[in-house]
Each structure stands twice: as C-alpha cells, then as structure tokens.
Amino acid sequence: MTHSVVFDLARLRRSCAQCSLQQLCLPAGIGQDDMVRLDEIVRRRRPLARSERLFRIGAPMEALYVAREGAFKTVAISDDGEEQVIGFHLPGELIGLDALGSGKHRCEAEALGPALVCEVPLDALEEITHAVPGLQLQLLRVIGRSVGRDQDHLEILGRRQAQDRIAMFLHGLSERYHQLGHSATEFSLPMSREDIARYLGLVIETVSRGFTRLQDEGYIKVRGRQLRILDPVGLSAMAHSSIDLHPAASGIA
Amino acid sequence: MTHSVVFDLARLRRSCAQCSLQQLCLPAGIGQDDMVRLDEIVRRRRPLARSERLFRIGAPMEALYVAREGAFKTVAISDDGEEQVIGFHLPGELIGLDALGSGKHRCEAEALGPALVCEVPLDALEEITHAVPGLQLQLLRVIGRSVGRDQDHLEILGRRQAQDRIAMFLHGLSERYHQLGHSATEFSLPMSREDIARYLGLVIETVSRGFTRLQDEGYIKVRGRQLRILDPVGLSAMAHSSIDLHPAASGIA
DNA sequence: CGTGTGATTGAGATGGGTCAACCTCAGTGG
C-alpha cells in the first residue's frame, strides 16, 4: 500500500516531537535525538475513511499501530458470523497487540470514522528498541495501558446488570477523553449503538433503554451520539459499586 | 521476603535449561549461554500454599511472575467488595502484567492450591533484555499470549448464553492443558465453582446447572473437580458457534 | 459421628432478550 499522495504525506509528516499525543505515545520519556530516530521509522498513513480496515483476521502481524485522530474498533468474529467488539481505540492508544502471541491477527481493526494512524513496522521496532534505551520500557508501559483497558472491559462484562455495564462504559470513555485533553462531561460517541451493544455483551435495545433510563434519572443527556454527563459523581458511583442508586424505574416521573 | 530455607532453595534451583516449561517461557529461543545469564536473575520462590498471594491490589510492581507448578487466579475487587476473577494462570503463563501500565497492581494474585512460581525482578529484566538479543522478542511473545488469553476471556463474556460461556471455558482450559502436555480430555479443575462463576460473570448455581446439563447431554463427565470430556468435537463446536446443539432441555431423557 | 464447606437441586421472581412497530434524520431526486 504505497500511496503517491505527495502533498498529503507532507502535511502529515509532522514529527513525533510535535505530536499532541506525545505524552501518551512511544516517544514519551526518550531524548530529543532518539526521537528523531524513532521519527524515521514511524510511518504516518494517509487518512482512513469510515469502515476502512487496518488489518483483517488471519493477516500476519506487520506493525503496531497508534490511533492518532479518530477512533477505531477491533472486532472478533465467531464461526457463525457473530461480531463481537473487543475494544475501542482512541487517539494515543495502541492497536494490533492481538497478534503478538501468534503473529497472526485474531481481530479486525476498523476506523469508526475519518481517522489517522501511525504505523510502526515490527522489524524496525525490534531494532530501535535495542538502539534506544528508554524505548523498551516505554513500549511496555504503552502495552500495559492497553492490557489495563482490556481489564476494564473484563470488569465491565463481569457485571450482571445491563445498567451497570452501560454506566461503567460511559464513565470509562469519559475518563479516556479527559486524558486526551477533551471535556470529560461532553463529547460525542464515535461508535454506533450496535457497536456499544456488541462491546457490552448486550443487545441494541437494551443499550438504548439503558441510555434513556440514565437520562430519565438525570445522570446524562443523550441526543443521538451527542452525550453530556450531568452527574459525573453519581455516574462514577454507579460505575464503581454494583449498587444501583435508583433501583427500580417504578413509573413515577 | 527472604526465606532461609536453604535445602528447599537447593531443590528448586533447577535451571531454566532443565525446566519443562522452557518452550512456553522466556528462555524459549535464546542461546545456551544467554540462558545462564537469565538463570542468574530469575528467582525461584519457595512453594506457595493455597490462597497465598503473590501481590495485592495497589502494591507497586516489583517483578513479573511465571506460574511454574499449580494454578493461580487474579482477582479484581470492586468498591462494594464484589470479587471478580480476571484470569486463571496455569504453568508457563505470565502473572503480573496488570501493573505494567501504572506500576501499581490492580489485581490480587492468589494460588489456587500448592504452587511454585518463578519471579523475574523488573529492574533486572530491563537490563537483561538489552543484553540478550532474542529475549525482548520472546518477552513480547509471552506477553502477547497473555493478551490473547484476556481476549479469549472477553469473547467468553461477550456470549449471552450461560451454556455457551461454560462450554467455551472448558474448551479453553482443555486446550491449555493439552499445550502443557497433559490430557486434553481428562483433568481436574484447579478452581472452585465459585471462582468459575466469578470468571464467567455468572452465579454459582448457574455454573453448577450448566455442568450437569453438559453431562446429561453427554459432552462431559464431572464429579466434583474431576472432569472428563467425552465429546471434544461437540464441545468445541458448541464453544465456537453460538448455536446450541441441544437447544432445549425438554425433559426427555 | 458431628461439623463445615462446597456443590447440587428446586421453585419462584425478574431482567433482559426477542419481535415488531415506530420515530428521526440525512441524503436523494423529482
């Protein structure tokens, strides 16, 4: 996939040193001159359109990707064709670790909207982590954060109440946006209700009802994909303990 | 925690080179003399008893652990005290990655029975991965396998039918035992029903009923923790597609 | 032989899946 879009490349050829995601990304904590070396091996890909894929299931692992702009999902597909969303990936987050074990991807990675990624070819990574002292540790840290998000996901799916899962999901997203320097209380969901459902192990109707109920109870305001968190403390409380603050929707307005 | 059990240490001081788990563990794929260097930094801990912990939530990350004999579970605890099993760890599998991101553990790791671990101090690991060329890649592979198991777990929890989850769980365990050179069709479950339930996001009664039903349908034979898989193909089919082969337990024997 | 812990089984309640209708809105073309 070598694209000859010269001026596009030029526009994207902003170095790691100038990237707003630097603190979240591999170059964090390495020296100025080392960053130049890293810069040389990182390929910045042209923009991806909605539903374009970084890799498919079974494809050999060629690189690690870092979401730069836009959001991605990784999807596993079972034998009977059921799709399951394994993860959502916001800017600064790693994509492609699913193939580390076997060398073959076991998920598809798909852009949820217009997006940009940085791509670190695997062989080059191997070299440079040896050449640049701090990078190995930083790589492990970034991998560790990814493992942490998987674990958050596990904790969400371990909850048996749909409402809890939805609250935890929104709370987690809010935190992630906050870390990116966005508002923690107002953002737009990059994924469809369907994606959310398949991420949470629920059906779409349950997600929809969950949203409306959280809205009725005053925690949030949703309109389509636009979300405002009205009661961050309450939502957080709901996400952390399994005790539902408004146990029954007893019909009383 | 320096124990002065000299002869115990001596007994355990078998080198990586002689370890039956070598193929699954860090030393896989590195040279003979490099293995000696690794050998020097790997601490082999004295036996752990059932319910002894490797680390607690909030503890700073000090090492990576590899289960050597016996099995472990990692458990997350929510604010209201609910325990959730994040992972089971069989011999050759990594424990402790949960702290990679932040440097603090977010799980407890507990031995499910008498067990042995190898412990790789974090600072020493840092050094040696630079000194030993192949080790960095091997470390990533082992981490990758751990990520893969987390993903298996996510796929299990994404299923909405309890029966599917249980079948997938047993199928996965069977595969893991097989890789260890044990029988894939007959082994004993190292964890309680309670642990299984908390791993699967179910309640203990549902797990119990699920087992009996799988038995009634001829897939397995369970007696306490002793398990025999009678129909590996059928179980596997059930684990991979979401179509239940015996949809209804219609009361007909 | 009692005691306790873990596992199984039963009966009843309920949360969320299923199915179906309807709404919303952006895009398209007349």
Add this chain to the structure above:
DNA sequence: CCACTGAGGTTGACCCATCTCAATCACACG
C-alpha cells in the same frame, strides 16, 4: 421545496434464561 428512502435509534409487549432464595447433598476433617 417537498416526498421518498433507508439506516440508525427508540419504544412497547411478551417470554424465557438466569438470578434469588432455600433446602439438601457430598465429602473431608476433627
């Protein structure tokens, strides 16, 4: 400018799988 269309989202009614509560069983251990 409006009608049509289709995809995504919401809502309602019903029903079943799983949770809850409770009794009983199995078995190891003192």
